[in-house]
Amino acid sequence: MNEGEDWVYSEKVKDHFLHPRNFLMGDEKKFECDATGIVGNPICGDQMKMFIRVRDDKIVDIAWKTYGCASAIASTSALSELAKGKTLDEALEISAKDIDNYLGNLPKHKFHCSILGHDALKEAINNYRAARKS
Amino acid sequence: MTYLDYAATYPMPEEVREAMSEAEEKFFANASALHTPGHLALNEIEECREILADLVGANPDEIIFTSGASESNNTVIRTFEGHKIETSPLEHHSILETAKMYRGEKMPKLYSYMLANNETGEFLELPKVDHENSFLHSDLTQALGKIKIDVKELGLDYATFSAHKIGGPIGVGALYIRNGAPFRPLIVGGNQEKKRRGGTYNTVGIIGFKAALLKMRNDESFLRYDHDVRKLRDELARRILAEIPGSSLNTEIAPGKSLPNILNASFEAAEGESIQLYLDAEGVAVSTGSACAAGDIKPSHVLMAKTNDAEVAHSSIRFSFGLENTMEDVQRVMEILPGIVKRLQDISTIKMKGTK
Numbered sequence: 001m002n003e004g005e006d007w008v009y010s011e012k013v014k015d016h017f018l019h020p021r022n023f024l025m026g027d028e029k030k031f032e033c034d035a036t037g038i039v040g041n042p043i044c045g046d047q048m049k050m051f052i053r054v055r056d057d058k059i060v061d062i063a064w065k066t067y068g069c070a071s072a073i074a075s076t077s078a079l080s081e082l083a084k085g086k087t088l089d090e091a092l093e094i095s096a097k098d099i100d101n102y103l104g105n106l107p108k109h110k111f112h113c114s115i116l117g118h119d120a121l122k123e124a125i126n127n128y129r130a131a132r133k134s
Numbered sequence: 135m136t137y138l139d140y141a142a143t144y145p146m147p148e149e150v151r152e153a154m155s156e157a158e159e160k161f162f163a164n165a166s167a168l169h170t171p172g173h174l175a176l177n178e179i180e181e182c183r184e185i186l187a188d189l190v191g192a193n194p195d196e197i198i199f200t201s202g203a204s205e206s207n208n209t210v211i212r213t214f215e216g217h218k219i220e221t222s223p224l225e226h227h228s229i230l231e232t233a234k235m236y237r238g239e240k241m242p243k244l245y246s247y248m249l250a251n252n253e254t255g256e257f258l259e260l261p262k263v264d265h266e267n268s269f270l271h272s273d274l275t276q277a278l279g280k281i282k283i284d285v286k287e288l289g290l291d292y293a294t295f296s297a298h299k300i301g302g303p304i305g306v307g308a309l310y311i312r313n314g315a316p317f318r319p320l321i322v323g324g325n326q327e328k329k330r331r332g333g334t335y336n337t338v339g340i341i342g343f344k345a346a347l348l349k350m351r352n353d354e355s356f357l358r359y360d361h362d363v364r365k366l367r368d369e370l371a372r373r374i375l376a377e378i379p380g381s382s383l384n385t386e387i388a389p390g391k392s393l394p395n396i397l398n399a400s401f402e403a404a405e406g407e408s409i410q411l412y413l414d415a416e417g418v419a420v421s422t423g424s425a426c427a428a429g430d431i432k433p434s435h436v437l438m439a440k441t442n443d444a445e446v447a448h449s450s451i452r453f454s455f456g457l458e459n460t461m462e463d464v465q466r467v468m469e470i471l472p473g474i475v476k477r478l479q480d481i482s483t484i485k486m487k488g489t490k
Contacts, residue, residue, distance in 0.1 A: 025480045026480050042448070045424060045444070047484070067404075067482040068408070070411045
């Protein structure tokens with residue numbers, strides 16, 4: 001393995017890319033969830049989908065799927081770690097900057113295109129709340 | 135490491151490194167100087183000019199040295215500043231952006247069509263020109279060394295060459311200018327290159343270029359590309375299609391359709407930069423047409439022009455071979471690539487066609 005000082009990404013990004021957390025392999029039905037949210041578009045090169053399981057207003061489990069580059073995979077993985085165990089209100093507060101800080105800063109040109117997961121998470125939370133109201 | 139990115143840069147062979155380090159000692163003088171050390175340096179430069187001219191069917195006085203293919207391309211386009219300029223959509227950015235900036239309405243018109251594309255390896259059909267109302271430039275950066283080239287047979291007025299794509303140093307290129315074709319220097323202010331390109335001669339770089347050209351000639355490189363390298367490329371293509379679900383080729387590999395050393399393939403639902411970096415983590419170097427890799431927001435203009443499908447472009451990988459590659463390199467790629475693609479497809483938001 002290339003132990004990567006020469007990677008364009010930080011060690012933390014590389015770690016989340018090579019060893020992503022909480023990803024959902026294969027059939028989506030394998031993960032029992034209460035709501036999902038999706039953001040991005042394959043045409044733009046990045047798309048993320050978040051799956052959340054909620055108990056007592058808390059995200060007790062989370063999973064994701066991503067089509068995208070290394071920083072898209074790493075940032076979605078990082079987001080899943082940040083969001084797990086948080087209340088829905090706390091999770092709604094997670095910003096792109098928080099993900100970027102957690103990863104030790106992505107290359108600048110990657111920031112806007114690849115940190116999208118928090119929007120998918122917001123959508124999932126909103127979908128969850130909308131479903132509960134109706 | 136398994137290096138399959140020769141179309142980006144050809145790692146310098148030992149002969150070239152040795153020639154350059156010897157040149158640092160022996161040919162240190164300014165090649166424009168009248169003293170003996172200056173002459174010795176100039177002789178080396180002229181030898182390189184003759185070798186390149188001989189290899190591509192030009193006269194030595196039709197070749198000038200530049201800082202690389204981008205300068206050569208810029209020089210030709212700027213010669214036609216304010217004139218009609220038509221390019222293929224597959225050209226390098228040093229053609230496309232320069233043409234966009236400087237084209238006008240005047241005649242004669244310049245056509246700029248590369249002979250073989252750098253991303254797919256595919257050949258382009260060159261337009262016919264009359265050398266009076268229309269002139270033809272071709273970027274031969276990828277073609278040099280891989281196939282036999284004759285600038286006269288191709289009907290060219292201008293041709294671009296680069297040293298580092300054949301094992302020479304980065305920062306050295308050449309431009310063929312047919313005797314009698316219009317020309318305006320890009321870098322002015324010096325008698326070098328018969329006033330066609332100012333600036334002190336890059337003696338050591340040009341000597342490196344010469345060593346790479348000699349190696350190319352002595353190795354009969356285009357025969358080896360045609361016989362040996364083509365086998366590797368075609369075997370990789372065959373195995374990718376056979377062993378990786380959702381794979382497709384962006385290079386037509388039939389003889390006569392593409393350079394024998396480049397294979398571009400796309401992998402449905404798996405993004406190119408991620409494939410590239412997972413391969414890199416396993417010691418395999420390739421490149422991708424995905425937007426992300428180049429720090430761009432759009433994917434490869436070449437694959438977009440060819441396929442008009444952004445997902446195909448984002449999911450593309452270019453494998454480019456050199457004379458040093460062996461079947462073991464193909465084997466190594468196929469040991470890891472199917473697993474990498476499968477994993478990316480498994481976590482992808484895009485569902486593979488034909489699956490639930």
